[in-house]
Amino acid sequence: MLPRIVKAAIKGVLYFVFLYVFPIFLISQVSGFAPELFAGYGQLLNLFVAVVIFFVVASELTSGTIFQHAFNVGKAIILMIFFVLALNGGIVSLNLNVEGMPINVWADLRVYLMMLITIDLLGLAKSILQAVNFLSEKTEQQLPTPQPAS
């Protein structure tokens, strides 16, 4: 159990650095305008990181059981819903105020959203196949060993 906890902790920290610390640093470095542009997405980023880390840690802690695959399937489904909600169905609109001037920014990210969902669907298919494979291997192990006919 201890190696699993250590592995889960390390994975959790790595995901946190890669998904949270690195993007936040990148956004702050791009330009002075970027933090305002991305300000509305701060909470969504926090939620995304929390969801991913929860599922990664849970999957790691339950590795070797069917729950690991259940968590992977759950992660794929929840991330798909999250992406659709976060990107507002692919149409993103932001209202900014730059030096007293109201600016409306609108972007059609449906192609980008489609890519995200496609990748998630691949992950979902992989997790389902892993679960099926896990169950079939377990069933095979429980079958009586065939005896040679006398």
Place this chain on the structure above:
Amino acid sequence: MRQAIRALGWATNVFWIILLFLTVTAVYSAFQISPEFGPYAMTAYNGTVTASLPFYIDNGGFYDISNLNLTTRIKDNRGTPISDSSTFVQLIPRGSNASVTHNMSMSISQMTTENLSYLLFNDSTFYVDIALKLNYANAVPFKISTNSTMPWGAPLSNLTLDRPNPTPMGAIVPLSFENHSFFELNGTMRLEIVDNTDHVVGQTVAVLNVQPQSSYGPGVYVSISGDPRNIRKARLTFQTTVFSYGPMVIPLV
């Protein structure tokens, strides 16, 4: 089944890397696009006022910008459209730039014929809606819009005309206005004095040469036939290089 799982695993990882790469480069590239706007110039000719706004876009990113469309809509403070202008750029390839001039044309003739004639006499504020649409990386339609205001100076602001003051040779009609516009008023102004039987009893044509932000006045000389007490109204007609307006009837009480 293990091969299928492995293949799906690899495919997922590869696509995640590609998507991450696309995202990072797209965001980075978007901040490498630097638009610049030059000082705008106003010209007035043949009944049309044109505001020219030069702009320059340097696409320093990794992706092309296509179908760039800059549109401006100018409305008066009642919401009546005055001008709709659009400038289209087919393609700004990555690493290159484009210099374009966006022209916003306002028809002064339209102002004199429709319900915008008050703009000839009253200063106002125009509302300008600006929208920039483009297709980024041939995949992401993008639009940025804002609104602003611009002052409008009336060319015949504070136009006043009073009863003629008789002189030994005729009459001086007190007539004045201020040119608050940015253009010169060059042309003529025809003044007709009409009596109570609707007959023209005096008329004159004055040459106008009124510089921007300056006044015209204090009056024009008119030779009047008949009794000045019978004068009821005046008709004013403007024929300038920028607009023609009139006759406008001003009662003289």
